[in-house]
Amino acid sequence: MSVHHLKTREELVRSDREKLWHPFADLARWEREDPPLIVSGEGVWLTDMNGHRMLDGTASLWVNLLGHRRAELDRALGHQAGLIAHSTFLGATHEGAVLLGERLLALAPPGLTRVFYSDNGSTAVEIAMKLAFLTQKNRAKKEGRTPPSRFFSLERGYHGDTLGAVGAGAIERFHAVFGPLVRPSVTAPAPDCARCPLGLVHPGCQLSCAEVAAGEIRAHRDELVAVMVEPLLQAAGGMIVWPRGFLARIAEAARGEGLLVIADEVATGFGRTGTLFACEQEGVIPDLLVVGKALTGGYLPLAATLATERIYEAVREDPGTFYHGHSYTANPLACRVALATLDVLEREDLLASLPSKRAKIEEEWAPLSRHPHVGNVRTLGLVAAFDLLPPPRTPSGPGEAALLQEWTRKIGETARERGLLIRPLGPTLYLIPPLSSTVEEVGLMARLLRESVESVLPPLPAS
Numbered sequence: 001m002s003v004h005h006l007k008t009r010e011e012l013v014r015s016d017r018e019k020l021w022h023p024f025a026d027l028a029r030w031e032r033e034d035p036p037l038i039v040s041g042e043g044v045w046l047t048d049m050n051g052h053r054m055l056d057g058t059a060s061l062w063v064n065l066l067g068h069r070r071a072e073l074d075r076a077l078g079h080q081a082g083l084i085a086h087s088t089f090l091g092a093t094h095e096g097a098v099l100l101g102e103r104l105l106a107l108a109p110p111g112l113t114r115v116f117y118s119d120n121g122s123t124a125v126e127i128a129m130k131l132a133f134l135t136q137k138n139r140a141k142k143e144g145r146t147p148p149s150r151f152f153s154l155e156r157g158y159h160g161d162t163l164g165a166v167g168a169g170a171i172e173r174f175h176a177v178f179g180p181l182v183r184p185s186v187t188a189p190a191p192d193c194a195r196c197p198l199g200l201v202h203p204g205c206q207l208s209c210a211e212v213a214a215g216e217i218r219a220h221r222d223e224l225v226a227v228m229v230e231p232l233l234q235a236a237g238g239m240i241v242w243p244r245g246f247l248a249r250i251a252e253a254a255r256g257e258g259l260l261v262i263a264d265e266v267a268t269g270f271g272r273t274g275t276l277f278a279c280e281q282e283g284v285i286p287d288l289l290v291v292g293k294a295l296t297g298g299y300l301p302l303a304a305t306l307a308t309e310r311i312y313e314a315v316r317e318d319p320g321t322f323y324h325g326h327s328y329t330a331n332p333l334a335c336r337v338a339l340a341t342l343d344v345l346e347r348e349d350l351l352a353s354l355p356s357k358r359a360k361i362e363e364e365w366a367p368l369s370r371h372p373h374v375g376n377v378r379t380l381g382l383v384a385a386f387d388l389l390p391p392p393r394t395p396s397g398p399g400e401a402a403l404l405q406e407w408t409r410k411i412g413e414t415a416r417e418r419g420l421l422i423r424p425l426g427p428t429l430y431l432i433p434p435l436s437s438t439v440e441e442v443g444l445m446a447r448l449l450r451e452s453v454e455s456v457l458p459p460l461p462a463s
Contacts, residue, residue: 075340128264207243241379241380261286290304354435
């Protein structure tokens with residue numbers, strides 16, 4: 001498809017630098033960079049204004065599930081646009097929202113019976129926090145005690161950037177500056193086996209980190225509303241893959257203290273970790289399940305908070321109305337595309353193909369395990385990551401943080417030149433391909449990233 005551009009690439013990039021403000025961008029650095037200007041996509045490929053094609057190595061920041069310009073999703077979008085693009089969900093409803101709600105509840109862990117729509121993961125998390133608070137407030141009122149008002153979460157956790165979600169998060173470089181504006185969570189160390197906060201080694205540690213977390217939950221039970229988790233994978237915190245059993249242990253601790261469990265599956269939901277929802281893998285049934293990102297296959301903003309009937313009834317009883325909403329709640333275009341996304345996901349049984357794709361990435365990255373500046377190579381579902389390790393510091397050399405930042409910058413630029421678009425998380429490099437990627441495509445992504453790393457890092461010592 002040819003595209004007629006109203007301005008040259010240079011004019012657009014200059015105007016971008018002068019007029020736009022990009023999220024999570026080092027502003028001074030962004031003003032010097034020459035970013036890719038994306039004009040189209042097809043399958044797992046992106047094309048920039050220069051005609052350069054790049055593999056979408058992060059699924060457009062973890063949202064794209066089935067590839068770009070997916071015919072079934074295009075048709076669903078076009079059909080709904082021919083009827084109506086949007087109407088309010090306040091005092092009205094529509095077929096797409098009803099059908100999508102039915103599908104989500106049928107696919108979700110048992111016991112979830114209600115769906116509240118929103119438009120992004122952070123707002124969906126805020127909704128879960130408010131609903132949990134209202135439920136526990138009602139319970140405390142009946143028991144004649146002061147209602148709790150804090151949440152439990154994990155260090156290096158990320159639940160979004162609105163203020164309630166910031167309070168539940170614990171990534172220092174993202175959240176510390178806003179500390180005076182939020183109510184901080186009770187936290188425990190993240191179960192990062194590569195950097196064990198307890199100095200232990202898995203599996204001989206017997207999940208001591210889970211007992212530390214459970215201890216914090218027990219110690220603060222009277223002030224806690226709920227335990228909030230990113231099941232199995234703390235993505236923005238550095239692609240931390242949890243040891244098996246940790247999720248079940250802290251969910252059990254929460255239940256033992258009468259606390260609600262909120263599963264934030266914005267990043268992990270819809271197959272990323274190998275099952276439709278990550279919490280399935282340890283048999284955890286949350287009171288509130290938060291989904292977003294891949295819900296519409298990467299086409300449109302849509303999120304949802306799934307709740308139990310107990311929570312619905314508590315809010316129905318008091319205050320009777322949930323005073324929270326968004327102008328584009330349950331947008332009809334997004335709901336129809338989400339339905340089409342779930343149709344494809346089920347029909348093509350994409351989850352069954354993930355082990356062979358993951359094995360291909362592991363095969364391509366096998367040489368990295370021998371590199372002195374690469375560590376903690378890990379995979380989960382179709383998520384794959386590794387960390388860059390600095391050399392011993394010398395008096396005349398750059399600082400560790402500066403060196404790692406320079407390496408990741410050069411690796412990103414090299415990968416882009418070779419045909420792979422990535423977005424490092426500090427010293428963590430990762431791939432989250434669309435689930436529809438072929439074995440050959442994920443293998444090419446993995447090879448291009450490995451070769452980019454090998455071309456930038458100091459070479460392996462001669463054997």
